[in-house]
Amino acid sequence: MWSIKRKSRGVDIFLHKMEKLVRSIRLAIGTLVLAGWLPMAWCQTANSDPFAPVQDIAQVLAETNEVRVERLLQGGDFAAAAELAQSFDDQLSEFSTVEDWSNIVARCQLAQGQYDAALRTLDAALVRFPQSIRLRHVGIEISRFNNQPQRSVELLTEIIELVDDDNWRYRDVENQLVLADAYLLRQLDAKQVIDKILGPTKNKNPRHAGCLAAIARLALDKNDYQLAAENFRQAIELQPGNPDLHCGLAQSFLPSDPEKTATAIEAALQLNPQHVDSLLLLVDQKVSSEDYVGAEKLLQQILTVNPHQPIAWAYRAVLANLDNRPAQEAEYREQALKHWSGNPAVDQTIGRELSQKYRFAESVPYQRRALVYDNNYLPAKLQLAHDLLRLGQELEGWLLADEIFDADQYNVVAHNLVKLRENLANFRTLEGNGFVVRMETEESYLYGERVLELLTRAQTVLCARYNVKLEMPIFIEIFPRQQDFAIRTFGLPGGNGFLGVCFGRLITMNSPAAQGSNLTNWESVLWHEFCHVVTLQKTKNRMPRWLSEGISVYEERQSDPAWGQTINPKYRTMMLGAELTPVSQLSGAFLNPASPMHLQFAYYQSSLVVEYLIQEYGRESLNQVLDELALGTPINDALRRHLAPIEFLDQKFGEFAIQRASEYAADANWDEPDLPITATADQWRTWNGEHPRNIAGLLALAQILFVDGQFQSALAPLNEIIDIDPIATPSAYVLLAKVYRQLDDQNNERQTLERLIAVDVNSIEPLERLLELSSAAEQWPVTKTYARRLIALNPLIPLPFRYLSTAAEATHDDPALIESLRALARMNPLDVADLNYRLAGAFFRENDLRSAKRHVLIALEQAPRFQDAHQLLLNIVKHAAEPTAPSTTDANFQEPTKTTKPPNSPAGNESKKIL
Numbered sequence: 001m002w003s004i005k006r007k008s009r010g011v012d013i014f015l016h017k018m019e020k021l022v023r024s025i026r027l028a029i030g031t032l033v034l035a036g037w038l039p040m041a042w043c044q045t046a047n048s049d050p051f052a053p054v055q056d057i058a059q060v061l062a063e064t065n066e067v068r069v070e071r072l073l074q075g076g077d078f079a080a081a082a083e084l085a086q087s088f089d090d091q092l093s094e095f096s097t098v099e100d101w102s103n104i105v106a107r108c109q110l111a112q113g114q115y116d117a118a119l120r121t122l123d124a125a126l127v128r129f130p131q132s133i134r135l136r137h138v139g140i141e142i143s144r145f146n147n148q149p150q151r152s153v154e155l156l157t158e159i160i161e162l163v164d165d166d167n168w169r170y171r172d173v174e175n176q177l178v179l180a181d182a183y184l185l186r187q188l189d190a191k192q193v194i195d196k197i198l199g200p201t202k203n204k205n206p207r208h209a210g211c212l213a214a215i216a217r218l219a220l221d222k223n224d225y226q227l228a229a230e231n232f233r234q235a236i237e238l239q240p241g242n243p244d245l246h247c248g249l250a251q252s253f254l255p256s257d258p259e260k261t262a263t264a265i266e267a268a269l270q271l272n273p274q275h276v277d278s279l280l281l282l283v284d285q286k287v288s289s290e291d292y293v294g295a296e297k298l299l300q301q302i303l304t305v306n307p308h309q310p311i312a313w314a315y316r317a318v319l320a321n322l323d324n325r326p327a328q329e330a331e332y333r334e335q336a337l338k339h340w341s342g343n344p345a346v347d348q349t350i351g352r353e354l355s356q357k358y359r360f361a362e363s364v365p366y367q368r369r370a371l372v373y374d375n376n377y378l379p380a381k382l383q384l385a386h387d388l389l390r391l392g393q394e395l396e397g398w399l400l401a402d403e404i405f406d407a408d409q410y411n412v413v414a415h416n417l418v419k420l421r422e423n424l425a426n427f428r429t430l431e432g433n434g435f436v437v438r439m440e441t442e443e444s445y446l447y448g449e450r451v452l453e454l455l456t457r458a459q460t461v462l463c464a465r466y467n468v469k470l471e472m473p474i475f476i477e478i479f480p481r482q483q484d485f486a487i488r489t490f491g492l493p494g495g496n497g498f499l500g501v502c503f504g505r506l507i508t509m510n511s512p513a514a515q516g517s518n519l520t521n522w523e524s525v526l527w528h529e530f531c532h533v534v535t536l537q538k539t540k541n542r543m544p545r546w547l548s549e550g551i552s553v554y555e556e557r558q559s560d561p562a563w564g565q566t567i568n569p570k571y572r573t574m575m576l577g578a579e580l581t582p583v584s585q586l587s588g589a590f591l592n593p594a595s596p597m598h599l600q601f602a603y604y605q606s607s608l609v610v611e612y613l614i615q616e617y618g619r620e621s622l623n624q625v626l627d628e629l630a631l632g633t634p635i636n637d638a639l640r641r642h643l644a645p646i647e648f649l650d651q652k653f654g655e656f657a658i659q660r661a662s663e664y665a666a667d668a669n670w671d672e673p674d675l676p677i678t679a680t681a682d683q684w685r686t687w688n689g690e691h692p693r694n695i696a697g698l699l700a701l702a703q704i705l706f707v708d709g710q711f712q713s714a715l716a717p718l719n720e721i722i723d724i725d726p727i728a729t730p731s732a733y734v735l736l737a738k739v740y741r742q743l744d745d746q747n748n749e750r751q752t753l754e755r756l757i758a759v760d761v762n763s764i765e766p767l768e769r770l771l772e773l774s775s776a777a778e779q780w781p782v783t784k785t786y787a788r789r790l791i792a793l794n795p796l797i798p799l800p801f802r803y804l805s806t807a808a809e810a811t812h813d814d815p816a817l818i819e820s821l822r823a824l825a826r827m828n829p830l831d832v833a834d835l836n837y838r839l840a841g842a843f844f845r846e847n848d849l850r851s852a853k854r855h856v857l858i859a860l861e862q863a864p865r866f867q868d869a870h871q872l873l874l875n876i877v878k879h880a881a882e883p884t885a886p887s888t889t890d891a892n893f894q895e896p897t898k899t900t901k902p903p904n905s906p907a908g909n910e911s912k913k914i915l
Helices: 011-035 052-062 065-074 078-091 100-111 115-128 133-144 149-165 173-185 190-204 209-221 225-238 243-253 258-271 276-288 292-305 310-322 326-336 344-356 360-373 378-390 394-407 412-424 441-465 482-490 522-539 545-559 569-576 583-590 596-617 619-630 635-642 646-663 681-690 695-707 711-724 730-742 746-759 764-776 780-791 799-810 814-825 832-845 849-862 867-879 907-913
Strands: 427-432 435-440 474-479 500-502 506-510
Touching (some): 065 078, 078 100, 100 115, 115 133, 149 173, 173 209, 209 243, 225 243, 258 276, 276 292, 310 326, 326 344, 360 378, 378 412, 394 412, 435 441, 441 545, 441 814, 474 482, 474 522, 500 522, 506 522, 522 545, 522 619, 569 596, 569 646, 583 596, 596 619, 596 646, 619 635, 635 646, 695 730, 711 730, 764 780, 780 799, 799 814, 814 832, 832 849, 849 867
Parallel strands (some): 435 474, 474 506
Antiparallel strands (some): 427 435
């Protein structure tokens, strides 16, 4: 915890030599006992092991005064460590130059909340050691917790002045680390501190754990988690018994790796079960998972170590807020500030925890209050910037981000925010019906209008369903780069697996461009996130995670049965096994899931709870629960008033879920196949005969038959699978469609593919095949439906827009034709002239003469002898008796890049362009 350097002079040298002499004598006695020259009686022990006395001696020899105190400190026994350090200090007499014992005593008193005693220790020690900057360093914190802020400033100034006046005295590692921290407290640029102090000190002392830890903590403060973890690991190799280092490593992994975080916390608590910082990390996790009882138990444990621990009292204030106990919240906050009334970390912590519960509006005044205490407290500024940006107060939010970056260019989050704003400046903004949508420019022209249309439809449906009048505008930001989405959402890169996040009035989403090859229907994601807007605003962001997510997934299914999640064989196994989470603990299932599958199951189970509640008690009762939450009523009380006690719901929902799982594919055989991967079709037929109605066995047989070209024979097992499980076996539909294609049975192939996309909304290849089949059969209405379904998956490819344009022309659907042709114009079309000619014709028929004229002129610019385009231009001029107002649908259309000749024009079109 605190390393100790002994500087023996005068009496200290004499005492040190005497200590070495005693050690030598003890070692000689142990050696003689081992050699048999002295009887065991020389070493009295109660242990029956004859060599235990020798081991005891070896242990005594290893335990110098420093090691004994260090062991007590690392074990968290501050009282014993302080007593032992004080006894050593007393032995050294008033003329000693060893300042470390007083330093340790003061720190132990500080750790126990004995602030008055720590101040007395500091004052006495500074009389004896007037040149000590290490004592002044601990004195800064002691003065703050004795409500002496001016003295803490003076001590900081004295540290700098002492080093400036007598630099050579403070060149050892410990003093250099103190100097580095002093400069950071004086707001010196962190990079300069690393370059001028910490870096050179580490180079001279590469195996000094304290130096490595100082660099790690600085990196942690600046959100440079990778550098922090690297240095904490190296420090742990040198001091594996130091719980502070393991806790620091846990903090380094906190944003990215829950499993490693848990392992590091466990290591720290094994060394010191009362380690306060590690317990506070666990408190934070308990609060995040809504285990408030567990959080309070941990806080009580912390307060036995230090009854005045300010962050522990801040968390108690958070719990009181979440439990709608405003008087106790104020009392606990006052207790947190009792000994340091200007501690900005208290309000920053309370606000940060409320912000993590999406209560951004409640977080803002706490962050502002923290900045009143310390206007340079960057954690509060950064949290305030995030909160304001999520509330839509962007002007102040971005100004704060700039201010943070200017003051601290090493801060990773501030740097990321500034870079993000530069990227957002290149986005295009679409507005309508109270929505403000920001998208990458090219993408906005491809499906931006569809985004606005879906949001408007969702607003109509969901606001009526939940009796909500939204506070507008609602901001939606869709990012083509996953990294930008993560920075906007979480402040740091990462967040893989998240498609969208809602903050109440702000939705952030990954666009299809950011999803790679595993595309998810962006319409279902947007519907899900907008449902969060509705429920969060209805409850004033005061709803548990499970209920918020459960309603959104449930409403996905209500909008489109292919959206959202449904039961499948894996979920069935989890529900019938021991993995069904009680409703009362369901929010915790989102925090540290055992696997990505468990996280998805948490979403599904939450939606199943909502389905059960609506089915059993009605939607109006659920709305009443949401209204209660808006008043600050705790969730269990709200459920008890309008539905049932949480204990009853835990039991009844468990029965409901088990019944749902039991009814799913009720006559299926769920035995796990035990045949080798090389098993033949005959072996699988035999196995299936012994295990009838087994989906896995039937699918394995069908796959072998398909590979062997026995397409007709593959039909029976595949149809049996679909008969057993018609909703959750997409792979069987895919294979069955391939079989019908091989058999040239387009009718059954089309029916199979239609059933597939009805249960799997993210199927691209089946949609492409359906477009091909329906277009060939000139089934234009369904062609348009399939094209729009494919656009909802991937609007960045021309294929669905081509089919949509063809179907739109065939059905005289000019709005759809305009939509599709405008999208194709953004995708480097081969025939620019023909595309603009068709677009001009659609605008002309829609009586938008100005847009029609613009596009027919583009067509003629590309192909000057395009006869049909000339005729269309004459018709437009003829009908333009009066100037036409600018088209609202085409006002923002960006013309495609012009070329002197349409490249690779199809011969069929060229003939009509030449006069």
